[in-house]
Amino acid sequence: MSAEFSGGPEDSALSELLDRSMPADAEAVATVVDAISETLAQLEVPEQKRFEIALAVQEALANAVVHGCGNDRSKQVRCQLKSDAQGRIVIIVTDPGPGFSPDLQSDPKQGESLYDDHGRGVYLIRQLMDEVQFERSGSEIRMWKY
Amino acid sequence: MGQAVDGLRQAMQEAVGSGDTRIVLNLAEVPMIDSSGIGLLVRFLASTKQLGGNIKLVQPNKFAIQTLRLVGVLNLFEVFDNDDAAVDSFA
Secondary structure, three states: OOOEOOOOOOHHHOEEEEEEEEEOOHHHHHHHHHHHHHHHHHOOOOHHHHHHHHHHHHHHHHHHHHHHOOOOOOOEEEEEEEEOOOOOEEEEEEOOOOOOOHHHOOOOOOHHHHHOOOOOHHHHHHHHOOEEEEEHHHOEEEEEEO | OOHHHHHHHHHHHHHHHOOOOEEEEEOOOOOOOOHHHHHHHHHHHHHHHHOOOEEEEEOOOHHHHHHHHHOOOHHHOEEEOOHHHHHHOOO
């Protein structure tokens, strides 16, 4: 199901459905995820696809809050929901942090990693979404669902 | 993440801290499990098993099942349709 990014439309070809900025706070994550889910429901996106997008957004926002902002509520995380002419959906999550190297993420299904209490977020996003791209040294993630 | 995971962490810590290592966790009202929740579950699964106990899951919805399977931890847990069956499995 997952694949690395092979090139989506330019931003100018995308229609904006939602644009939210939130404080880097765990409780704010749920509010934005709910808003994304409601928007997708209004667009009559099927339940299974809504769930997969919602969980991917939850993971991306959690990473942004914890790693990108260090749980500092004075910092802001931006979440944009857009679609292209073919109805493909992209969610862009941006944080003000220094970014990270997604290629260094280990496989959480291997050996002792199974019992680790962290390290599954990016793996889950890649499994749930169709294309995933990291920009700005990893401080921005673009997640596509077809 | 957030209050839900914090609340579960506190409850599990209290249970394990008081010697209750045989735990039944009813997930019927849990719409979604994220990576922080999964991390918490597997961490406490490991610690309860080390103490001779276990964590049994009851009524996880299809999305929770799918998520646990995606990250390869579903088969670490026994899953039951109701609380009684999960409790009886400890006998």
